[in-house]
Amino acid sequence: MALIVQKYGGTSVGDTDRIKAVADKVIETRKQGHKVVVVVSAMKGETDRLLGLSQQVTDQAHGRELDVLLSTGEQVTIALMCMALEHKGYPARSYTGGQVHILTDDAHNKARIMDIEAARVLRDLNDGKVVVIAGFQGIDENGNITTLGRGGSDTTAVAMAAALNADECHIYTDVDGVYTADPRIEPNARRLDRITYEEMLEMASLGSKVLQIRSVEFASKYNVNLRVLSSFEEGPGTLISQEEDFMEQAVISGIAHNRDEAKLTIVGVPDRPGIAFSILGPIADANIEVDMIVQNVGVDNTTDFTFTVHRNDFARARKILDKIAEELGAKEVKGDEGIVKISVVGVGMRSHAGIASRMFKALADEGINIMMISTSEIKVSVVVAEKYLELGVRTLHTAFDLDHAQEQSA
Amino acid sequence: MALIVQKYGGTSVGDTDRIKAVADKVIETRKQGHKVVVVVSAMKGETDRLLGLSQQVTDQAHGRELDVLLSTGEQVTIALMCMALEHKGYPARSYTGGQVHILTDDAHNKARIMDIEAARVLRDLNDGKVVVIAGFQGIDENGNITTLGRGGSDTTAVAMAAALNADECHIYTDVDGVYTADPRIEPNARRLDRITYEEMLEMASLGSKVLQIRSVEFASKYNVNLRVLSSFEEGPGTLISQEEDFMEQAVISGIAHNRDEAKLTIVGVPDRPGIAFSILGPIADANIEVDMIVQNVGVDNTTDFTFTVHRNDFARARKILDKIAEELGAKEVKGDEGIVKISVVGVGMRSHAGIASRMFKALADEGINIMMISTSEIKVSVVVAEKYLELGVRTLHTAFDLDHAQEQSA
Numbered sequence: 001m002a003l004i005v006q007k008y009g010g011t012s013v014g015d016t017d018r019i020k021a022v023a024d025k026v027i028e029t030r031k032q033g034h035k036v037v038v039v040v041s042a043m044k045g046e047t048d049r050l051l052g053l054s055q056q057v058t059d060q061a062h063g064r065e066l067d068v069l070l071s072t073g074e075q076v077t078i079a080l081m082c083m084a085l086e087h088k089g090y091p092a093r094s095y096t097g098g099q100v101h102i103l104t105d106d107a108h109n110k111a112r113i114m115d116i117e118a119a120r121v122l123r124d125l126n127d128g129k130v131v132v133i134a135g136f137q138g139i140d141e142n143g144n145i146t147t148l149g150r151g152g153s154d155t156t157a158v159a160m161a162a163a164l165n166a167d168e169c170h171i172y173t174d175v176d177g178v179y180t181a182d183p184r185i186e187p188n189a190r191r192l193d194r195i196t197y198e199e200m201l202e203m204a205s206l207g208s209k210v211l212q213i214r215s216v217e218f219a220s221k222y223n224v225n226l227r228v229l230s231s232f233e234e235g236p237g238t239l240i241s242q243e244e245d246f247m248e249q250a251v252i253s254g255i256a257h258n259r260d261e262a263k264l265t266i267v268g269v270p271d272r273p274g275i276a277f278s279i280l281g282p283i284a285d286a287n288i289e290v291d292m293i294v295q296n297v298g299v300d301n302t303t304d305f306t307f308t309v310h311r312n313d314f315a316r317a318r319k320i321l322d323k324i325a326e327e328l329g330a331k332e333v334k335g336d337e338g339i340v341k342i343s344v345v346g347v348g349m350r351s352h353a354g355i356a357s358r359m360f361k362a363l364a365d366e367g368i369n370i371m372m373i374s375t376s377e378i379k380v381s382v383v384v385a386e387k388y389l390e391l392g393v394r395t396l397h398t399a400f401d402l403d404h405a406q407e408q409s410a
Numbered sequence: 411m412a413l414i415v416q417k418y419g420g421t422s423v424g425d426t427d428r429i430k431a432v433a434d435k436v437i438e439t440r441k442q443g444h445k446v447v448v449v450v451s452a453m454k455g456e457t458d459r460l461l462g463l464s465q466q467v468t469d470q471a472h473g474r475e476l477d478v479l480l481s482t483g484e485q486v487t488i489a490l491m492c493m494a495l496e497h498k499g500y501p502a503r504s505y506t507g508g509q510v511h512i513l514t515d516d517a518h519n520k521a522r523i524m525d526i527e528a529a530r531v532l533r534d535l536n537d538g539k540v541v542v543i544a545g546f547q548g549i550d551e552n553g554n555i556t557t558l559g560r561g562g563s564d565t566t567a568v569a570m571a572a573a574l575n576a577d578e579c580h581i582y583t584d585v586d587g588v589y590t591a592d593p594r595i596e597p598n599a600r601r602l603d604r605i606t607y608e609e610m611l612e613m614a615s616l617g618s619k620v621l622q623i624r625s626v627e628f629a630s631k632y633n634v635n636l637r638v639l640s641s642f643e644e645g646p647g648t649l650i651s652q653e654e655d656f657m658e659q660a661v662i663s664g665i666a667h668n669r670d671e672a673k674l675t676i677v678g679v680p681d682r683p684g685i686a687f688s689i690l691g692p693i694a695d696a697n698i699e700v701d702m703i704v705q706n707v708g709v710d711n712t713t714d715f716t717f718t719v720h721r722n723d724f725a726r727a728r729k730i731l732d733k734i735a736e737e738l739g740a741k742e743v744k745g746d747e748g749i750v751k752i753s754v755v756g757v758g759m760r761s762h763a764g765i766a767s768r769m770f771k772a773l774a775d776e777g778i779n780i781m782m783i784s785t786s787e788i789k790v791s792v793v794v795a796e797k798y799l800e801l802g803v804r805t806l807h808t809a810f811d812l813d814h815a816q817e818q819s820a
Contacts, residue, residue, distance in 0.1 A: 016466035056426035057490050058497035068504050069489035072482035076460065079479035080467050087468035094478050099553055143509055
């Protein structure tokens, strides 16, 4: 008998029929003899409906009151889920974030979980009840309602699993696991049976939008076994856990890509100490996140400085950079929104040399020009022109032997 | 500077434009230098929407989870109301029933308020904030969400006013006060400036659906000055308070009517001790509320026994009565759904004789036959055929000098 936390997102609980279907899945797990804690999001569309109401009242919803408003979304789902379970004869009990003391800091709209009181939930589980918890929300130490930010329900589930010392935390999504590449781009992509937290973090942050990054960090910190599964199909999904010996056989776990970035270059700035800070300081002050950064070797005591930002921040960043360029006496500012980042990710990289060169050769063979390169211990990323996205992903998927081993586990 | 609790119902906060209009009314009161606590209901239609969702999941929503579901309705309103106030530069703070510790018993769906923690609200008021509280809801001593039943927001407002020792509790509705009769029936009906709790209780229970009966009882118990006002028009409304000397001048405050009742008569039952209980016991066991009861003087050791029930319960009550009639060997059972109850109400009645006979004469002069009579200290009620409703109300309104003294206060 295991203790399992199951998290169902907004699409999985999108209407009352789906809620009833989820109740059936929960009951299936109960019938196998497991204790089940269910964490749910707001029904799909509900958060947008609530945001719409707030926008009719004010153009800038206040943090505290926005949380009071949005937290009703999950509260509706937990009540309906318990009704569905009890209707089928399975005792259930719902809790809001506040009721089960999901204590957070007081950063409204993006609060962080600090503590969870597990006693009440454990008591209900021992009484044979299914416990249904509102994701995404908590309370601060003054009893104010807080929310964790969009997608925070994943984090609630993982935190709950950690607090309860659960055997596994199941995240139900609209995909049946984590893939070696985006199947819409690479038809030969295959589902991974296992992947490490670190790999998942790289995959997630690079655009494989399966899980909230924070929830993976949380799972890694508390060593929670995280499993990504489909709400709509049967299957084992992908287990995300800590690195184990048998996982070393595969060098590369997958090919990730991200088309949400844009590239900015400031050309011909004086090559002197502190120049990076003069450029990136004002960008950071404007709350713009910078991803890749490359500084070219300069000629004539000048250098070129290139970095990427989210496309949504591109116009704002460019404006700031124009001003900096003028102040520094730079030659010009160049921007490019037509780029994409492609990465190879894998913990095996640590013990295998030559991954980067193998990657560059494969791309060169297809005539794909690399604009920027960035490496970490378990990934190599390149920026290429957007038109090469599909070709690049497929080329690398093949080059790293990912598509012809359907049965091999990563 | 006064402390005023204002309660706005579902129609008054029916959409975001109305919420903004209510915010303006609150701000007006703030500008007059008063401290304001606002109690709000769910936006009109929202409770029905939530009930609809629950019915899609189960045909019998469980008490606890139904409360978790329904309580989100007011939570949405408090957040939007605070946003509207803050948007206009007035600091505001929302609280759910649980957050401000509206402690109730654990009777889900119809809980009763036992205690309220006023300290937090008073602190916010002293900080210059408007406090906005979710009506209709509380928590039990285990932290479970409870609701007070439909219309319970009035009770929340009065309980809040009592706990805060507020100067007045304003209930905003779609009428501009309590009238001497229903203006749709009696065009000469006029708004009362003042009325006692007792009179209001009689008026309310007799069908003048302005206020929740429980909230008036609550106000009476804690001596809260209750004022009924219109959400949509300016005006002083009607103040409901305890009886004071100057109020004795008017004998009758108003003419109330109720067309929701039906009459049942069991004819020719043995006239012996305990007969009333033999008849009403099974009716009470079936959870049917009986209003007026009349037992006729019998002949031949038999008697006729007549009582009224809500029309919704008529068919059920008749079935039970048929069975009782058979057991008791009664002659027959007669039912009549085409009746109406008309009452004259007024505390002045206590010190004035002859109210009942004046009432009966006025009705007789118009040829209106009286079927049943029931009296209390401050009201006389008669049951007449439904077709006489309008004529009866107007006749009594005139007979008790209610329609020709527009400026006289009750």
